[in-house]
Amino acid sequence: MRRTRLALCTFVLALSIGLLAVPPSTAADTYPQKGRTLTIIVPYNAGGGADTDARIIAPLLEKKLGIPVQVVNKPGAGTQVGMTALTSAKPDGYTLLLGHFPGTVTTYLDPTRQTAYTRKDFVAVAFTCSExxxxxxxxxxxxxxxxxxxxxxxxxxxxxxxxxxxxxxxxxxxxxxxxxxxxxxxxxxxxxxxxxxxxxxxxxxxxxxxxxxxxxxxxxxxxxxxxxxxxxxxxxxxxxxxxxxxxxGFNVTMVNSEGILAPAGTPAAVIQVLEAAIKEAVENETYLARMKQLGITVRFKGSRESEAWLTKLENQVRPLIEEARKKQP
Structure with a gap:
């Protein structure tokens, strides 16, 4: 009986050590999961530039990620409806938003808009092009x-x-x-x-x-x-x-950039997977030809560079918004 218990304890100990030796799975290892759908929110009406671009990118991401990608239009309140949907979504990498900047930035920087979200509620995945x-x-x-x-x-x-x-x-x-x-x-x-x-x-x-x-x-x-x-x-x-x-001689620049966001809290490993997939999509000939036809320059920025770009845009438009609001009666 004592030998049986000793053998059992030895087996359990060996099994535990074996399990500890197996490296834990990361979010990148399990993302994307088969059977899930990636949703790209477009905070504008169907048929616009962002909507068209999202529908060009969607099948390219499908091919790369191996899961369905759907585009959902959520227009209203100057992108607030779509942004609220994004920032309320689960941060698991299956909900993104494709929008135009700095237009999207102005909503949460303008206190009169009273948005349900702030800069802390989302993270930049990539910027794809500018015009x-x-x-x-x-x-x-x-x-x-x-x-x-x-x-x-x-x-x-x-x-x-x-x-x-x-x-x-x-x-x-x-x-x-x-x-x-x-x-x-x-x-x-x-x-x-x-x-x-x-x-x-x-x-x-x-x-x-x-x-x-x-x-x-x-x-x-x-x-x-x-x-x-x-x-x-x-x-x-x-x-x-x-x-x-x-x-x-007029130091005025205003460029419309197209960016893709995810909810804050999305794992960094998932952001990396999405960033790589988007980069490959915008390097595709179909996408490049469409942008050239429209006169839009493809300027890909990864997540880290995109975060810095968002900060730059905020710094550009914040004083203009504040000054404009001061002038209102």
Whole structure:
């Protein structure tokens, strides 16, 4: 009996030592799990730029990760609906959000929005591409350069009308920054979307339009308008010969970047898997061809670099938001 107990204890001890010798599994070892679905939230209506890009990336991620990837549109409240859904989701790597920045940043930095989330509630997985905003006038406009526009707006405060999308979104913020740096004063006309603003501008209801290259493409291709300034540090291949605002002496840059976020608390190992998969997706010829067609530059940033980029965007727009709110009655 004593021998049996001794043999049993020896077996249990050996088994325990064997189990301890087996390295513990990590999140990366078990992610992604078969049978699970990855959801990409798009905080805008279907058919927009972010929605289109998400639907290009989704099948590429499916192929890499080996699980279904679905795109779900959750528009509303200037991305707040989608961001609330993201930050409320379980941080397991199966819920992401693809959005535009710094537009998404402005929601939680603006205290009047009273968002249910803050910067601490999400983490950047990757940034994939960027596209500059531009300053556009009609083809027959008497304003041939940014200097012409600034000189007129300084001499005639609030007489030069500029169409922008939204309130305290990137187009609006870029005009506020231009005012701050030059002393010019524009009549800013807000529209709920790029299309209504473009229509009003082409109809002669405003003197200028601030829009992305892709948003302005219909007017530019129809030769109804011309870009007189690019809000970036470098030119754009879709706009040969057009100078950047910094080149013209106006240190105003406003670039729309596309980023992918995950809920805070998502394991670092899972973030690494997703980052690698997204990097491979944006290097795919299908994705690259689509971006080139739209005049969008592919600029991949990994998670660590993306976190630093978000901080830079916050520092860029926070003072503009604070100053704009102070001016409100």
């Amino acid at each position: 500059p905003f531009t300053f556009i006038v009609l083809k027959d406009s008497p304003y041939k350069s940014m200097k012409d526009v600034i000189d007129f707006a300084k001499a005639n405060p609030e007489k030069f009308k500029v169409a922008v999308t939204g309130v305290l979104l990137p187009p609006h913020l870029s005009v506020l920054e231009l005012e701050k740096q030059t002393g010019a004063k524009f009549a800013i006309v807000h529209f709920d979307g790029a299309a209504p603003g473009r229509t009003a501008f082409l109809g002669g209801h405003t003197d200028a339009l601030v829009a992305l290259v892709s948003e302005a493409a219909p007017a530019l291709k129809g030769e109804m308008a011309r870009v007189i300034g690019i809000m970036d540090t470098e030119g754009n291949p879709q706009l040969p010969g057009v100078k950047t605002l910094p080149e013209m």
